[in-house]
Amino acid sequence: MTVDQSGRGDFSTIQSAINSVPPNNELWYCINVNPGTYSEKVKIPSDKPFIMLKGFGQTKTKVVWNEPYLQAPTFSSFADNIIVDSMSFVNTYNGPNSKNPRAPAVAAMVNGDKTFFFQCGFSGVQDTFFDANGRHYFKECYIEGAVDFIFGNGQTIYEDCSIRYLGEMLPPGLAGFITAQSRSSPSESSGFVFKNCNIYGKRTTYLGRPWRDFSRVLFYNCKFSEVVHPNGWHPWRRVGKEQNLYFSEYRNYGPGADSSKRVKWMRKLDPQTVVKLTSMSFINSDGWLQSLPVKYF
Helix, strand or coil: CEECCCCCCCECCHHHHHHCCCCCCCCCEEEEECCEEEECCEEECCCCCCEEEECCCCCCEEEEECCCECCCCCEEECCCCEEEECCEEEECCCCCCCCCCCCCECCEEECCCCEEEECCEEECCECCEEECCCEEEEECCEEEECEEEEEECCEEEEECCEEEEEHHHCCCCCCEEEEEECCCCCCCCCEEEEECCEEEEECCEEEECCCCCCCEEEEECCEECCCECCCCECCHHHCCCHHHCEEEEECCECCCCCCCCCCCCCECCCHHHHHHHHCCHHHHCCCHHHHCCCCCC
16 A cells, blocks of 8 residues: 555555554555655554555655654554564654753654564654564664663664764763663563664764663674763663673774773673674574565565
């Protein structure tokens, strides 16, 4: 089916197209979203799996909303088996021209398993992308923000992605945070893995701070600009519990990759653990990526 704002498609809004998909369907539905800026909140409920949203590029197909708090994301997905291809999601609540007080304002939230984003964009300032739960794969995506702008308890690989820190959106002298991962026990399989990504922006940011006691984040073979704070990581409210945190860096490069001033409690991983976290089996042990209806690999 096709979504087109000018009336040349089957639907004029993305949400109406999603609503038309039968509940508990077992067949893939492809919703083609024509170029345009769609001013709507988009939600895929848990009973509508096997949906593919396909736009025409990050700069051509955009979904934009303006509302704060975690419960009001521009895009939210609660279903399993979802593909989003060549679209952008923006929350303008704290955008460049906004006079609103800074608050969490989510561009996208994913709370379903087996979700794949390809060449998608996510734009916000605080809490841009809520990687809530489930196994997710981001390939060649763009994510920007300033405070905890990739957060949650997802089990996720971000590969070949551009991560832009918007330090100019914060008061002078205040450093931001790229991640706030919320793994709460050592038995949980969740964690964020950034693989072959480009980390850049203005001013200075920490790579992450813990949202829960066993937060796990790995940056692997990433390009770090000088935007990365020399300490790398911040304990936030886990001072005295740093031994539980799994914050790691491995074979990164660039001016921000100098680890000589990193916090002493940063994890030094052995090669076997690095392979376990960076291989696709971390998110794809059952082969769900190979069963996608479009062959991206």
